[in-house]
Amino acid sequence: MRRKVIAGNWKMNCTPTEAKALCETLKPLVAGADADIVFCVPSIDITTVVEAVKGTDIKVGAENLYVKDSGAYTGEISADMIKDAGATYVIMGHSERREYFKETDADINLKVKKAIEKGLTPIMCCGESLEQREQGITLDWIRMQIKIGLQDVAADDVKKMVIAYEPIWAIGTGKTATTEQAQEVCKAIRDCIREVYDDATAEEVRIQYGGSVNAGNAKELFAQPDIDGGLVGGASLKADFGVIANA
Numbered sequence: 001m002r003r004k005v006i007a008g009n010w011k012m013n014c015t016p017t018e019a020k021a022l023c024e025t026l027k028p029l030v031a032g033a034d035a036d037i038v039f040c041v042p043s044i045d046i047t048t049v050v051e052a053v054k055g056t057d058i059k060v061g062a063e064n065l066y067v068k069d070s071g072a073y074t075g076e077i078s079a080d081m082i083k084d085a086g087a088t089y090v091i092m093g094h095s096e097r098r099e100y101f102k103e104t105d106a107d108i109n110l111k112v113k114k115a116i117e118k119g120l121t122p123i124m125c126c127g128e129s130l131e132q133r134e135q136g137i138t139l140d141w142i143r144m145q146i147k148i149g150l151q152d153v154a155a156d157d158v159k160k161m162v163i164a165y166e167p168i169w170a171i172g173t174g175k176t177a178t179t180e181q182a183q184e185v186c187k188a189i190r191d192c193i194r195e196v197y198d199d200a201t202a203e204e205v206r207i208q209y210g211g212s213v214n215a216g217n218a219k220e221l222f223a224q225p226d227i228d229g230g231l232v233g234g235a236s237l238k239a240d241f242g243v244i245a246n247a
């Protein structure tokens with residue numbers, strides 16, 4: 001039985017001071033949740049948030065990493081830095097990074113491998129645009145993202161990963177995919193993993209849905225057989241995240 005994983009993606013929100021306050025608000029609200037709870041936060045907030053959630057089961061994640069271990073890469077952060085700061089998860093391949101920072105599936109594959117090498121749990125994002133959905137190529141697109149993103153990643157490592165399906169048209173728009181649409185793609189991702197790897201890997205990898213998850217729709221989404229939790233943007237910055245974590 002896969003344990004649910006509910007992650008907040010804070011994106012570029014919260015100064016360290018605000019991050020500390022948000023942790024104090026959210027801690028009691030997620031305390032009883034029967035799921036892995038992860039706060040993925042801006043890199044400058046990681047140490048503050050790690051400190052703020054000490055003594056709870058909440059895990060902390062970064063929102064990106066750079067694939068080099070150290071050196072002249074101004075502005076980037078390495079897996080070792082993330083780990084030493086106390087985070088254990090890291091998001092990669094978010095559609096905002098693909099769109100604004102031109103990250104490709106090949107870049108994301110390198111990030112997945114670096115995170116695994118360093119013992120961080122990758123949350124690898126995929127998702128189609130509205131245009132792609134209307135063209136009927138959603139599943140082809142997602143399968144391509146998964147296959148390239150996981151190239152040369154061993155089955156045992158995939159088992160420990162999290163994959164987040166986030167239709168781009170549902171992110172920050174208030175327009176959630178229907179439960180059927182979300183389940184259909186999450187199942188297709190699992191089938192793709194089964195095809196590339198094996199049954200055991202497909203059954204163990206955790207697949208989240210993300211895109212306008214809120215206190216009202218989380219329960220139904222998370223009840224789907226192939227949806228193992230959510231990657232939550234806007235609603236992770238407020239008390240609603242407590243409701244989602246308990247859904």
Ligand code: 13P
Pocket residue numbers: 009094166170171172173174210211212213231232233234235
């Ligand atoms: P929203 O929940 O704000 O739609 O964002 C989803 C997301 O991008 C999480 O990574």
